[in-house]
Amino acid sequence: MNAKLLVIFLLWSLPAFGQGFAGLGASGEGFAQPQRGTLFTFPKDHAAHPEFRIEWWYLTANLQDAQGRDYGVQWTLFRTALAPTTGAGWSDPQLWMGHAAVTTSQTHRSAERLARGGIGQAGVSGAPFEAFIDDWQMAGPDLSDLSVRANAPDFSYDLKLKSEGPLVFHGDQGYSQKSDRGQASYYYAQPGYCVDGVLIIDGEETDVHGQAWLDREWSSQPLAPDQLGWDWFSLHLEDGRKLMVFRLRHDGGGHYLSGSLISQDGQVTTLNHETIVMTPLQNTPAPSRWSLRLPDHGIDLKVTALNPDSWMDTFVRYWEGPVRAEGTHDARGYLEMTGY
Template sequence: MSAEGRRRALRLLGALAVTGAAAPATWLGGRAAAQGYAGLGADAEGYSQVVEGRRFAFPRDRGPHPDFRIEWWYLTANLSDAAGRAFGVQWTLFRQAVSPDPGLDGWASPQIWMGHAALTSADRHLTAEKFGRGGVGQAGAVAQPYRAWIDDWRMESLGEGFSPLRLRAGGRGFSYDLGLRAEGPEVLQGRAGYSVKSERGQASYYYSAPFLRASGELRLGGERVEVSGPAWLDREWSSQPLEADQPGWDWFSVHLEGGDKLMLYRMRRVGARPYLSAAWIRPDGAIERLDPAEVALAPAAEAEVAGRMIPLEWTVEIPSRGLALIVEPLNRAAWMDMSFPYWEGPIRVEGSRAGVGYMELTGY
């Protein structure tokens, strides 16, 4: 995209900064804007609203929901090579509507798309970003056969079903080409897919595919590396999920030894306690929403990254599960220094259970 085209995209996006995720002061991550975190507190009149009790249906809900204002496809993978070296891969596709009329097509389409890709090792963190228009084939998503793309970055099914998948993306100095296979079901987060973001009822629709197994090739500089490991796909959409006094969030997905999964996030509030949400996912795919009163999530140590202090070490305690974890990043410098900055990278988990996962810190 040309410099002028990029400026137009940025104006249309309203200045995106990140879930869990990512963008400048008005879309997904970065510092709070006057109209709310990443602009998500802005007026959502005319867009479809999130209401409890919606029935999810697949494959339909793997595709886009253009009548809602914002949406994302968010894939992370914790990988290792034959020598045991650890790597992390992130691929995120964001959709934002700039008007509430989903019926427009072609160049009149109100859908703007943004893609983020990253490859992280213990000593390197490489990133890339793309912008695209909906309605003209440059970016989009299809429910069946499953496909989500922006330019030549693609996550797509290799058959008529959801799995197996192929994921391809890259940027300067890196690329990845991974196969993904589902080894368990998709699960509905929150209350049957209704995910609350504040005490005042802001919410999104949210489900995950946390049982993906990835394998394939990374290119890091001139090195090509065969890797494999667990992966996690999150899908979320809404029209106004945050309050104006919520400057950002701290989000974690964890693959624990033994096959259990843990998802938790806290939505920070100015002058008040964060809003906490957590879910325990058993190896068979059964998911249990945890009472926030039984979960203690707290920063343990900060570090300076990109000129700002960020909590990069955390503790997680869930006494009812006998869980006491210490969370540390693989690479402290995993700053997504793009148009919309945030911290995003793979984590190591130690304590009462070992594991790996991903951490996303926005609004710092």
């Protein structure tokens, strides 16, 4: 890790940690703000938006090998801006951070990369699509056909993804509100990938197949200052529908809930606090067992982590891992918990 780069991350991030998870509740003054009614333009909006303060390209995959053993894979590229501009070389104010992980029922392995914009070490382009940091890469002609790879000392993966449905737009046509005070992001997803590829764990190569979900989100103040973090689920239901729900936790209670129930043909039903019931089934920090109910839609699930100890050993620590659900439906998916 470049020592100068680590100092830059420390100087920028540490004063903000009290303002929501990892400073995401800090003021976005001077940066562009999401506006309701904005139309997305593709492939341009698959690329970076440096005028906004924070952005991510976030892939999770639920995989199995020939023996039916379960695996989870994460690949994420984050962009954070010190100022709403770009520049050449080290004067570029864009900071990049990559996270990769592989989870089994027994182990959770994670790795991290840091980069500074303007020196060719990381970036995203829309057509053809490429998101990369060092030799980690997510790339293809567009988001419907991707190759994803990452490596670390004790694991690596090389996956091929083919979409089986359209992009979906969360919230109000991609304008995703995050609090009653008006914090919001632009948020769309490709939740319907079919995956084939190879995992290598401690030198042992395994062929895998399964499903993947890609989230795209950008904003300048995605959390209110009193929001401590979030609990986020993405689930592939056995009947072909997809479900995304999140809970943004407020200091003192009164959490903000939102989500999307996605039909097989990509139609989105927007969910809110009146239609989502999320209840942790443990009193421990970052609970790995949950009750998730949508009474209006006949969905009542008990969700359990494949590996309860799926902490990301990264600069900003959080919980991220694959989950299974049982109840009115069987499902597989991912859970992310921050701010604990």
